[in-house]
Amino acid sequence: MTLRGRKKGEAVPQGVVVRLPIYFRYLTELESAGVERIASAQLGEALDFTAAQIRSDLSYFGSFGQQGYGYNVSELLQQVKQILGLQRVYSMVLVGAGNLGKAIGSYEGFRKQGFDLKAIFDIDPHLIGNHHAGCVIRSLDELPEYLKENQTDIGIIATPKEAGQSVCDIFTAGGVPSIWNYSPTNLTVPDEVIVEDMHLTDSLLRLAFRLNERGFGGSSE
Amino acid sequence: MTLRGRKKGEAVPQGVVVRLPIYFRYLTELESAGVERIASAQLGEALDFTAAQIRSDLSYFGSFGQQGYGYNVSELLQQVKQILGLQRVYSMVLVGAGNLGKAIGSYEGFRKQGFDLKAIFDIDPHLIGNHHAGCVIRSLDELPEYLKENQTDIGIIATPKEAGQSVCDIFTAGGVPSIWNYSPTNLTVPDEVIVEDMHLTDSLLRLAFRLNERGFGGSSE
DNA sequence: TTGTTCTTGTTAATTATTCGACAAGATGAC
DNA sequence: GTCATCTTGTCGAATAATTAACAAGAACAA
Incomplete structure (x- = not known):
């Protein structure tokens, strides 16, 4: 359960903790809707955050995207679940x-x-x-x-x-x-x-x- | 409904909005318990905020305390109700x-x-x-x-x-x-x-x- | 291929928030 | 009345969070 990424070890800001479940919820909807890929700009548009904030939030936990492509919805959702601890009961x-x-x-x-x-x-x-x-x-x-x-x-x-x-x-x-x-x-x-x-x-x-x-x-x- | 105080006109930070109902709730308890006066230091102790933060929060809306005394519980509660808009139905x-x-x-x-x-x-x-x-x-x-x-x-x-x-x-x-x-x-x-x-x-x-x-x-x- | 377009992760700048410190003024003891 | 003690409201410093900007690199079209 080690957290990757440049900010390893740093405390996660309160705001990030608040936004993670929002990402989770929206990504779940996207996956259900069959959406395969999404860019931080689109995510930001939908959730009313800046794209920079979303990329910055995710970077606390690792690098899940790809330049020129964005994020794979299912993969990112999986990662967010992991971050939130949803692999447990x-x-x-x-x-x-x-x-x-x-x-x-x-x-x-x-x-x-x-x-x-x-x-x-x-x-x-x-x-x-x-x-x-x-x-x-x-x-x-x-x-x-x-x-x-x-x-x-x-x-x-x-x-x-x-x-x-x-x-x-x-x-x-x-x-x-x-x-x-x-x-x-x-x-x-x-x-x-x-x-x-x-x-x-x-x-x-x-x-x-x-x-x-x-x-x-x-x-x- | 004009707001007094040095910060008149400034936007109220999100954190203040979150804390106001907490103040309201605790002051209501204090009043019910018959407590007459309270200092920001005691309030902070009870609610796990710094005294400075409580004084700063309240200063967005006016000056409700008195040097050497602190705040009158009933009076401050009344003011917080007013701030929250509880004089309305x-x-x-x-x-x-x-x-x-x-x-x-x-x-x-x-x-x-x-x-x-x-x-x-x-x-x-x-x-x-x-x-x-x-x-x-x-x-x-x-x-x-x-x-x-x-x-x-x-x-x-x-x-x-x-x-x-x-x-x-x-x-x-x-x-x-x-x-x-x-x-x-x-x-x-x-x-x-x-x-x-x-x-x-x-x-x-x-x-x-x-x-x-x-x-x-x-x-x- | 090659070059243009996208989009990330990260840094640096900006903006916002919190906190310690203190002058000013009220309280309360003597 | 005088003085020591309290405690506020506010300022400026320190800390934290957000955002704009951009280099690096993948995708995709020609």
């Missing part, structure tokens, strides 16, 4: 079987990329025992024991904000290396644990801000 | 009443901030007529007509990727100034339309990338 555990938790659990988008939801936990006695997304919903009390017995790559938190930190603590105590957090709170974790936040409300507030920034009228309260 | 329309759409529709987090879900549309005849989140689910065919009669601030797209662009087109044709997009596709919109993407899979791929970047072992396929 990831085991996931979900805590919180409310509306949001259920939606995440039954989302098809990542299951086919090798992200396997292995178990669901909740604290609500009414939900425990129900089936969802091919899993039985278990009591949160059983989570520490479960984590001892089952290697887990990603812990998903889809609880109200009050429970977010305590669930997170159970995950980190159980050795789960990464957290996908939908609970609207800032989690405190040991340095080595990776947290990826999905704060729905934050996203909506950014939208509201930009709406107002552009002098949008809107309805007054 | 926003009308929203949701397209897509699948698992994810339902979860978004019934999410309490933004309803209380003045984001009002007014109507839900779907294309599936089995769903049309059902009630959800206080709305009847209507046929997507009725959306253009609805938008003519009802001023709408935010269009929410929670459809599969195939339908994303066409729903987006209906929104923009209907004069909706902003889109909150959950469909896993890159939308093409006129310049003046604001798009805020929430791509669940992209987020998960960023997590996978960082997991691999740190030389995480994981399960091989």
Whole structure:
């Protein structure tokens, strides 16, 4: 898994990490559409980035193109998958079987990329025992024991904000290396644990801000 | 709605837009907890930013603190609300009443901030007529007509990727100034339309990338 | 072949963002 | 009232990210 290219060893800028999944998504579409080759200029046009940025981003990981030709779509897609770590399978555990938790659990988008939801936990006695997304919903009390017995790559938190930190603590105590957090709170974790936040409300507030920034009228309260 | 402060007129950096909702969320927690004052150093400690960054961010919009004292929590929260545009009420329309759409529709987090879900549309005849989140689910065919009669601030797209662009087109044709997009596709919109993407899979791929970047072992396929 | 057109990967310049430092001014103890 | 302590808002330095430009080399047409 050594990374090639001139920038070997350098840290990958945040922006590159954000753009990689976008490249992945678009390349997947291109491949499905039967497109064989693409140049950075075309990619940039489609995704609204500069061609230089795309070439620069990819150069962190290697040289995947060819002068005078561009990139072979399938080959580049393969490389991007490799870069993102999609040659692996990831085991996931979900805590919180409310509306949001259920939606995440039954989302098809990542299951086919090798992200396997292995178990669901909740604290609500009414939900425990129900089936969802091919899993039985278990009591949160059983989570520490479960984590001892089952290697887990990603812990998903889809609880109200009050429970977010305590669930997170159970995950980190159980050795789960990464957290996908939908609970609207800032989690405190040991340095080595990776947290990826999905704060729905934050996203909506950014939208509201930009709406107002552009002098949008809107309805007054 | 004139913005004060030394940087008046300058564009607000992307990072500031990302951090504002985080400030909002934390200040709300502080106020609920009865905390009266806070210094940028403490805020930075709690949110893992530098104190200078927080002061710099706020300075884009005005001077809200006091030397030797810090910030009054309630007052600063009020200002941040104003900056984000939360003195307004926003009308929203949701397209897509699948698992994810339902979860978004019934999410309490933004309803209380003045984001009002007014109507839900779907294309599936089995769903049309059902009630959800206080709305009847209507046929997507009725959306253009609805938008003519009802001023709408935010269009929410929670459809599969195939339908994303066409729903987006209906929104923009209907004069909706902003889109909150959950469909896993890159939308093409006129310049003046604001798009805020929430791509669940992209987020998960960023997590996978960082997991691999740190030389995480994981399960091989 | 040969020459023209393309397009990459990389460098250097530009632009943007973050951060440390500090003067100015408020607070609060005595 | 006086002084030591805090803490802001801002400036300039340092760091980071983006972009334009171009040499090198492949593709393709004639």
